[in-house]
Amino acid sequence: AQKITQTQPGMFVQEKEAVTLDCTYDTSDQSYGLFWYKQPSSGEMIFLIYQGSYDEQNATEGRYSLNFQKARKSANLVISASQLGDSAMYFCAIPQAGTALIFGKGTTLSVSS
């Protein structure tokens, strides 16, 4: 069965610094994808970035990028130049049974000025 592990309950960073949020996973599928979501205190889940297991390059979306290491089964999210609005909870997820997602327990990111 698929499993997602996020080992950092909380991370603290100052504005303009880069931060890496860890995610390791376990899956028996040969082809799979990893998703990252952001959840501000208001509660909505916002899709950030996707990495396919056979993608040749690490995914990037603006200030978000993935450090994808398939052999180590890790898909760490890198946020460059942190902003106050990045303060939120971040979840890593992997599909199970083809469509439903398994989520990690999340990492709370706090950005200070």
Added chain:
Amino acid sequence: DVKVTQSSRYLVKRTGEKVFLECVQDMDHENMFWYRQDPGLGLRLIYFSYDVKMKEKGDIPEGYSVSREKKERFSLILESASTNQTSMYLCASSSPGRTNQPQHFGDGTRLSIL
């Protein structure tokens, strides 16, 4: 943009009541999902549906049922609410097929059972 709308942001009900949480999406997605979110536990899948009138149990279906009479609407039902069902409930939808399709979420319903 995909819009997933949950009927209430906040809801307070009493133990033993039958509670309905409604979710509507406007993108003609086949797949719809209900999760609950609790501190320290992340999101856990309650039920999902691949099509109208179809439903599949997720990881924690006990105490819940669902209804999908129309493609755009997926309802979560607490048959007899209990205090341990106090939680944040999130609805999501996605396109079928490839696993690279993200799920799009509603704003969530914070449900309190007194």
